[in-house]
Amino acid sequence: xxxxxxxxxxxxxxxxxxxxxxxxxxxxxxxxxxxxxxxxxxxxxxxxxxxxxxxxxxxxxxxxxxxxxxxxxxxxxxxxxxxxxxxxxxxxxxxxxxxxxxxxxxxxxxxxxxxxxxxxxxxxxxxxxxxxxxxxxxxxxxxxxxxxxxxxxxxxxxxxxxxxxxxxxxxxxxxxxxxxxxxxxxxxxxxxxxxxxxxxxxxxxxxxxxxxxxxxxxxxxxxxxxxxxxxxxxxxxxxxxxxxxxxxxxxxxxxxxxxxxxxxxxxxxxxxxxxxxxxxxxxxxxxxxxxxxxxxxxxxxxxxxxxxxxxxxxxxxxxxxxxxxxxxxxxxxxxxxxxxxxxxxxxxxxxxxxxxxxxxxxxxxxxxxxxxxxxxxxxxxxxxxxxxxxxxxxxxxxxxxxxxxxxxxxxxxxxxxxxxxxxxxxxxxxxxxxxxxxxxxxxxxxxxxxxxxxxxxxxxxxxxxxxxxxxxxxxxxxxxxxxxxxxxxxxxxxxxxxxxxxxxxxxxxxxxxxxxxxxxxxx
Amino acid sequence: xxxxxxxxxxxxxxxxxxxxxxxxxxxxxxxxxxxxxxxxxxxxxxxxxxxxxxxxxxxxxxxxxxxxxxxxxxxxxxxxxxxxxxxxxxxxxxxxxxxxxxxxxxxxxxxxxxxxxxxxxxxxxxxxxxxxxxxxxxxxxxxxxxxxxxxxxxxxxxxxxxxxxxxxxxxxxxxxxxxxxxxxxxxxxxxxxxxxxxxxxxxxxxxxxxxxxxxxxxxxxxxxxxxxxxxxxxxxxxxxxxxxxxxxxxxxxxxxxxxxxxxxxxxxxxxxxxxxxxxxxxxxxxxxxxxxxxxxxxxxxxxxxxxxxxxxxxxxxxxxxxxxxxxxxxxxxxxxxxxxxxxxxxxxxxxxxxxxxxxxxxxxxxxxxxxxxxxxxxxxxxxxxxxxxx
Numbered sequence: 005x006x007x008x009x010x011x012x013x014x015x016x017x018x019x020x021x022x023x024x025x026x027x028x029x030x031x032x033x034x035x036x037x038x039x040x041x042x043x044x045x046x047x048x049x050x051x052x053x054x055x056x057x058x059x060x061x062x063x064x065x066x067x068x069x070x071x072x073x074x075x076x077x078x079x080x081x082x083x084x085x086x087x088x089x090x091x092x093x094x095x096x097x098x099x100x101x102x103x104x105x106x107x108x109x110x111x112x113x114x115x116x117x118x119x120x121x122x123x124x125x126x127x128x129x130x131x132x133x134x135x136x137x138x139x140x141x142x143x144x145x146x147x148x149x150x151x152x153x154x155x156x157x158x159x160x161x162x163x164x165x166x167x168x169x170x171x172x173x174x175x176x177x178x179x180x181x182x183x184x185x186x187x188x189x190x191x192x193x194x195x196x197x198x199x200x201x202x203x204x205x206x207x208x209x210x211x212x213x214x215x216x217x218x219x220x221x222x223x224x225x226x227x228x229x230x231x232x233x234x235x236x237x238x239x240x241x242x243x244x245x246x247x248x249x250x251x252x253x254x255x256x257x258x259x260x261x262x263x264x265x266x267x268x269x270x271x272x273x274x275x276x277x278x279x280x281x282x283x284x285x286x287x288x289x290x291x292x293x294x295x296x297x298x299x300x301x302x303x304x305x306x307x308x309x310x311x312x313x314x315x316x317x318x319x320x321x322x323x324x325x326x327x328x329x330x331x332x333x334x335x336x337x338x339x340x341x342x343x344x345x346x347x348x349x350x351x352x353x354x355x356x357x358x359x360x361x362x363x364x365x366x367x368x369x370x371x372x373x374x375x376x377x378x379x380x381x382x383x384x385x386x387x388x389x390x391x392x393x394x395x396x397x398x399x400x401x402x403x404x405x406x407x408x409x410x411x412x413x414x415x416x417x418x419x420x421x422x423x424x425x426x427x428x429x430x431x432x433x434x435x436x437x438x439x440x441x442x443x444x445x446x447x448x449x450x451x452x453x454x455x456x457x458x459x460x461x462x463x464x465x466x467x468x469x470x471x472x473x474x475x476x477x478x479x480x481x482x483x484x485x486x487x488x489x490x491x492x493x494x495x496x497x498x499x500x501x502x503x504x505x506x507x508x509x510x511x512x513x514x515x516x517x518x519x520x521x522x523x524x525x526x527x
Numbered sequence: 528x529x530x531x532x533x534x535x536x537x538x539x540x541x542x543x544x545x546x547x548x549x550x551x552x553x554x555x556x557x558x559x560x561x562x563x564x565x566x567x568x569x570x571x572x573x574x575x576x577x578x579x580x581x582x583x584x585x586x587x588x589x590x591x592x593x594x595x596x597x598x599x600x601x602x603x604x605x606x607x608x609x610x611x612x613x614x615x616x617x618x619x620x621x622x623x624x625x626x627x628x629x630x631x632x633x634x635x636x637x638x639x640x641x642x643x644x645x646x647x648x649x650x651x652x653x654x655x656x657x658x659x660x661x662x663x664x665x666x667x668x669x670x671x672x673x674x675x676x677x678x679x680x681x682x683x684x685x686x687x688x689x690x691x692x693x694x695x696x697x698x699x700x701x702x703x704x705x706x707x708x709x710x711x712x713x714x715x716x717x718x719x720x721x722x723x724x725x726x727x728x729x730x731x732x733x734x735x736x737x738x739x740x741x742x743x744x745x746x747x748x749x750x751x752x753x754x755x756x757x758x759x760x761x762x763x764x765x766x767x768x769x770x771x772x773x774x775x776x777x778x779x780x781x782x783x784x785x786x787x788x789x790x791x792x793x794x795x796x797x798x799x800x801x802x803x804x805x806x807x808x809x810x811x812x813x814x815x816x817x818x819x820x821x822x823x824x825x826x827x828x829x830x831x832x833x834x835x836x837x838x839x840x841x842x843x844x845x846x847x848x849x850x851x852x853x854x855x856x857x858x859x860x861x862x863x864x865x866x867x868x869x870x871x872x873x874x875x876x877x878x879x880x881x882x883x884x885x886x887x888x889x890x891x892x893x894x895x896x897x898x899x900x901x902x903x904x905x906x907x908x909x910x911x912x913x914x915x916x917x
Binding site: 311 | 534537585588622626627650659
């Protein structure tokens with residue numbers, strides 16, 4: 005069933021503006037409290053703590069500003085007679101049976117089009133499947149630039165005006181092109197992106213969490229970016245105008261080829277449209293190992309956009325586009341800031357060094373309004389999820405998974421700054437048997453450190469701290485221990501995710517997709 | 528971008544953000560609100576609960592060794608003390624009371640009074656020191672708070688009706704009496720009433736010394752001091768804080784203390800300091816306790832109130848420190864029967880009076896410790912020589 009995000013009414017916008025205004029004012033008050041001279045205990049550490057904290061708070065605020073732009077484009081009927089290509093790619097190691105499903109679904113896309121399979125598997129069975137489903141088989145072996153390299157070569161070999169780039173795990177609905185092509189009637193529009201949704205999120209804890217992480221982005225997140233003129237192209241499900249791609253030298257290459265393409269097109273003056281509709285469903289990683297590999301690739305790639313593309317494109321973007329790309333580009337700083345938050349309580353509990361002389365009670369009071377408005381906005385914008393009935397809720401699995409990935413984010417950050425390369429590997433389409441210990445190692449280490457610290461604190465407090473110092477130091481010590489407990493709970497979630505990943509869910513998810521019953525009117 | 532470029536850009540971005548943090552901090556202020564106060568109280572419970580756990584594990588602590596004092600820990604009995612109560616001040620507060628405990632362990636006694644100091648103002652540490660008072664109480668003692676009406680620590684941003692800081696000290700006591708600082712006095716009064724345990728408050732001490740504190744005669748008339756005192760006590764009583772005992776504490780070396788006496792109905796104790804600065808300053812010489820207190824005690828005795836030596840101590844420069852303590856304390860209850868409390872002043876880093884940092888601490892001075900311990904043992908029938916628990 006096709007799903008579609010709710011329209012944006014004036015009343016919604018008003019409520020959202022009030023909530024965001026309240027949140028912004030709360031943030032100012034929190035900043036007023038935070039930056040008191042009396043709160044500085046150890047200046048260098050205070051600066052670090054402030055950077056980590058206000059990075060997180062700043063992202064929340066920028067997210068709010070993004071939501072203020074939330075917009076849903078009016079549907080434009082696709083004009084007849086356009087020439088459209090659908091590109092999907094196959095690489096060695098990808099399961100053949102998945103292409104049966106994808107290519108069968110491509111053949112059922114109603115708008116007249118030609119499907120191309122861009123293949124470098126050197127496996128004759130892929131050609132057989134493609135041709136059985138009426139797709140044109142292109143053998144594109146040995147091209148640099150992985151998927152994007154094949155797309156660029158295929159652009160040279162074909163001549164359709166419009167190109168839908170479809171990841172091979174994404175099963176398009178018959179009305180896909182009818183929902184996107186109309187927007188390309190406006191000659192300024194360079195690409196039309198649709199929602200990315202999944203059909204396998206029910207198959208594992210990790211899949212559910214990974215999907216949860218994307219719900220808000222593909223709903224109000226991208227709708228906000230669209231409203232601000234910066235709807236992003238995501239590797240899959242993007243319908244491009246050939247002229248736009250050719251004007252920027254083809255599809256971008258690299259770990260974040262989609263982002264690179266989007267920023268180049270925006271810098272080249274093209275606009276983009278985001279259609280918040282589910283007109284295809286694909287796969288989300290089902291095991292922690294695959295998810296982390298995907299995240300490392302994305303982290304490295306997103307920073308590549310920041311360092312290699314953003315400076316070049318900067319002058320050609322609107323200020324709202326700059327803010328959007330800078331925000332997207334700094335998402336993975338969550339890695340280093342999490343490390344800092346982890347270190348601070350242990351530093352205090354083992355050495356007595358404290359970055360800030362803040363009282364926990366004071367912090368709770370000062371930050372409570374920000375938390376309240378943040379929660380209100382979080383829940384309010386869920387009305388614009390593409391499939392609210394299934395996606396609404398507190399996405400705690402997504403949060404656990406994000407925290408589980410902090411070492412990966414950190415690695416991605418460091419690798420990007422020192423410009424170390426990592427190879428392009430397509431995200432695994434099927435769950436990989438994970439090695440629990442390897443995946444959970446940093447989190448288990450944290451758990452051990454935490455338990456050792458609890459034991460040490462309990463022992464010191466009972467056996468060593470003199471009577472006259474006990475009561476007056478209680479709040480600081482136990483408060484810090486509480487501060488250390490939150491990430492440990494998250495780490496337990498990460499260990500749980502790793503544990504659940506040790507055996508893949510049985511069967512292949514795509515075989516259950518009812519290709520002949522996809523799509524239909526939106527609810 | 529090349530590797531060096533990236534590293535430079537990352538470093539520059541970090542440096543810029545760090546500069547922003549420091550800049551913002553420099554702009555900051557220091558106030559605290561009522562909700563925070565409530566949460567603070569909850570947080571304070573952590574320490575109390577932990578103390579209970581520790582006592583359960585280790586057996587009775589200091590409070591048990593002060594069992595003789597327990598029945599006297601009421602406002603009524605503290606107004607009429609039957610015996611001399613000993614106490615100490617140590618600079619470990621607000622972080623720790625261990626300095627006081629270390630001193631008393633060396634003195635072989637357990638001190639029923641513990642002194643602390645706090646100034647008026649907006650800062651968190653200038654609000655009612657609930658946490659510290661509770662800690663003192665849980666150790667079995669009664670707190671003596673010297674509460675100093677510095678008026679310049681209130682921010683105009685938060686209290687727009689107050690005069691500018693530079694203009695507050697002149698006539699400041701009259702402003703207190705008019706109720707201009709009731710926002711602060713009332714908050715303390717409410718907190719004190721809510722706490723409910725007896726506490727001795729020594730407000731606006733040495734008010735007749737024209738050189739030291741802004742609430743002195745250089746800025747105020749004695750009638751204004753009396754009016755301010757009566758106003759403050761009145762606000763506390765109105766809030767139901769009858770657990771607060773008021774300690775009036777002039778400087779006996781300066782004349783005219785009597786005109787500052789607020790009246791027997793609003794004073795529970797009278798007090799003075801007895802500090803021998805030895806020869807550290809041009810204005811001082813080696814004065815004995817008798818010269819400092821004995822010869823001036825007439826300024827305190829006419830009111831029929833128990834007398835407290837609120838700051839008792841000698842520096843080591845210019846004489847025999849141990850002898851000073853010995854002479855001062857020898858037969859004190861018979862020599863000066865009006866004295867019902869002696870608080871050993873043990874600040875190790877006192878920079879309040881002279882340009883130098885002075886060390887009043889007794890604990891490291893074995894001779895002085897022996898002198899004080901010997902005299903205490905003679906006339907203060909505390910549970911003598913209780914072995915230190917930890």
